[in-house]
Amino acid sequence: MVKTTSGHQACVLAVVGTRPEVIKMFPVLSALKKKEGIQPKLVFTGQHNSLVSQTIQGMAFDPDVNLNLMTSNQNLYDLTTKCLKELRKIVQSMRPDCLLVQGDTTTAFTASLVAFFEGIPLGHVEAGLRSRNNREPFPEEGYRKMIDALADFYFAPTPFSAENLTREGISEQDIFITGNTVVDAIHSIAPLCGKVQNPELAALLAKQQSKLVLLTAHRRESFGKPLQDIFRAIQRLTTMDTDLEIIYPVHPNPNVSEKLQKMKGHDRIHLLDPLSYDDLLLTLQKVRLVLTDSGGIQEEAPSFGVHTLVMRNNTERQEGITAGVATLVGTDPETIASVALRKLESHKLQSESTGIFINPYGDGKASERIADILGSALIGSLRTTQDWIGP
Secondary structure, three states, rough: OOOOOOOOOEEEEEEEOOOOHHHHHHHHHHHHOOOEEEEEEEOOOOOOOOHOOOOOOOOOOOOOOEOOOOOOOOOOHHHHHHHHHHHHHHHHHHHHOOEEEEOOOOOHHHHHHHHHHHHHOOEOOOOOOOOOOOOOOOOOHHHHHHHHHHEEEEEOHHHHHHHHHHHHOOOOHHHEEEHHHHHHHEEEEHHHHOOOOOOHHHHHHHHOOOOEEEEEEOOHHOOOHOOOOOHHHHHHHHHHOEEEEEEEEHHHOOOHHHOOOOOOOOOOOOEEEOOOOHHHHHHOOOOOEEEOOHHHHHHHHHOOOOOEEEEOOOOOHHHHHHHOOOOOOOOOOOHHHHHHHHHHHHOOOOOOOOOOOOOOOOOOHHHHHHHHHHHHHHHHHOOOOOOOOOO
16 A cells, blocks of 8 residues: 655545546545545546536536546547546646546546556546446446556445455455445435426426336447337337336437437327436436436435336346346347336335435445545555445
């Protein structure tokens, strides 16, 4: 472990670029700010600029540097090149004592590469997730494996992800089981959520008799036939159950938004603009089921007792499958529709329940653990937390 010289404020530079990174890194930065002897800094690449701008109403998202790299329909080559070039300048200028990345994005990968080139210790928040298929999800599986090949601090969210790392030869002394920081974000944000901001969503959530289902579908590996099959499944599902209402916040990527012709105009498939994070959490409190090809919502839905159907061939988040809070269904329309109907029939509406449900991905204290570990490593403070052992 690398310690700074006595009396020196250790600079921890967090680099984020997408909405999930902002949400999951925000509680870590808050915990680091409370840690005496550590000075956190934040760089935002702007990989998902439009989505981040409405992430959390009232959240003080004020990065020290905003690179604003987002351009319309840019490819991985362009984004990677721009991130490497600009992050190199920032890191060489700041010379942080530790660089912190979250997850498996182009931003996280390029920042990790810059840390490696500059000889700066690298911390990976959400280390050790594996689908064991480099093409699913693409490019995230490749990114997360390459980041973990370069990291010095492995903040594994669960015992399962920690086991993945040890199987790959990572030293156990460098692996810390923290829980997933998204649970921290939910614990702090959900109780503060007020009225629904999106008027159309507010009207839908007010419907007492309807069976509400949240759909999210935008993954790169879903583009083409898989996405069309998902849309066919949704249409079939609404035909099979006439009380069903689908809430679909449409991702702005044209590979998604331009393929919705057959869904437009359906009176029970509601195509909405991307939701603020507050609205997403309020939606999760009301829906009976989540259908998704995404990753993060698999971690968020269990906090509200909502079952998730994962419309992919595999998932790097096996904990939800094992705990019985998620089901892997692939992209076959008949399978998606039939499993969804079974889950809806067995669902007991949780709207009158109070509190946060047990989540297999964390206990809301991950950020505190990460700040504690970095404080011990960088400034020699006594560690006061213990690794998370799971629910």
